Amino acid sequence: KMQQIINSIKTSGYDADRFTLSISLPISLSIREHSLWLYYEKEGKEILEGKLKKEDIVPLKQIWKYIYPHNVTSEVGLIHESGDTADFFVELVIQWEKDEIEMQVMERLCPKEYKERAKKTNVYNMGVYSRQGVDNSLGSVSHTKFMEEFSVPPPVPDTPFQLDFRMSRSSIWLGGRYCKYTRELPQTPWLIKGVRKCFSSVEELIGDKVKEFLDCEQVKFLASGREDVDVRMLGSGRPFAFECVNSKKTKLSQSDFEDLTKLINDHHKAVQVNSLALVSKSSIKRLKQGEEEKRKQYTALCITKDPYELENIKKLEEFKDLVLKQETPIRVLHRRANAIRDKIVHSMTVTQLNSTLFKLGVISSAGTYIKELVHGDFERTKPNLCSILGVDTDILALDVTEVFLEWPLVEKEA
């Protein structure tokens, strides 16, 4: 079976240099070890007394660790590391069908403890028995009580063990920036009561290709904020990252990044990525920080109900760090609390297109609702372009032209 495991590791496709090999044994082993010890204590009292304690016995698992990982290492050509430092894990699982049944003796030995645990299903959802828990409980059981409930020496198992193994990888994070050149695609899958409102999303168009290229089990999308379906994302793009779970490929060369970029960008012209890089888990929090703290730049296509005077709208360029009070926009009021938030419009630029149409450039603080800055949302946003210009103004289209966050942050080689 070890040979089978070795072959599996070699052919698995995981590009790891190091690995950790561990074993998981049936929990009833703890009870049997205790029983065996009691037997030796009883039979070899004169020899053992004062010289050997239960704690001196090297656990089976430890002995296995001294022997096997080393054997496997030379065969698979990977360096073995114990603990959490390697990123590739191979776990042997030994299971025995009578394990549960034998462990039920714990209910008779420590009835109060185990009956309590059986009730607390949310805490003990993985089962009431754990190796540590059983070891601790046995410490408080008297020898006579134990021998009443469980045979000493332990009975010979009459059914065989099953040996199985699992291979897994710690997650890696792929960061980058994306641009969205369409007004018909949501950032993340859009479902209402389980029914898709749009056939795809930025997350899926990029994520599916990342998953394919890295050959991983699952990808989880994170982004620094988001834009509405009908808003384009232009400029250098919005920072994002994917957590890639259990991925076979974790080492990427310069040409790998180029190939992956091309793979994603060829998939659909409306979603394009750039600056792909592996990022550390700790840098991920910058995405959220960016969403909450960093400025954004927008272009809004605005229309007035009546023709405007150019000098009138040029006034907007004189504002610096204009403070807005924005009550939760009605269009998001169904899912956000009704509150007033202060936002800042750092600067604005205007470009005339015709007598009722103009382009507005805005740089604003994080979380500013630009559509409401323009039309005022029935004065729930104050001031707004309608109140400043003195004419009904509405927004026909919006583009995010820049997200001012340095991303990705590439770790320097140690």
Next chain:
Amino acid sequence: SDLSSIKANKGPIEDSIDLTEKYQSVTERYYTPYYKIDEDRTRKNDLCLQLHSNRISLVTLAPSHPILTKNLQIKEVDCQVTKSLDRKKNKAVGKGKKGGQNLDPTSILCHLETEDARYAVEAIAPSKLICMNKLVLDNPSLIRNRPDAEGHIAILLPYLGQIEECKASLLSKEAYDKIISEER
């Protein structure tokens, strides 16, 4: 639609949408009106529920309401509906709008006091009250001047399970326009 129907547009913003569409106000663009007309056709206390695509609704006066047709001055917007119930004191906390006053279609939101009459504004939809419009409480003339925009009277969140039934009991714009034009 599918992948092939979505096109990439990298051009300037004015080339990224259809500019030939006629100008619509914010209300026309994002809200669908449903009308509740007064049974008493001499009083004509006609109201309108402006329903946003996210189900949030505004309660406003319908264009056929005497305050609008006769340009009446509103002296006061009285939110003290009963001795113990003041709509102004409504508090809807958090995303779920917890604590928001429960409303039936005939619950009264407020009374509009004009020189000659006192009009009761009903909730129209079974819903939770999110807020009365503070702007009109301070400046009642907005109701007359900007009835379906800044002059909305209240913002409600109709109950999900009852909204379809509610819509069915009200008049669409087409039906309303027909009835009103026949009245003239």
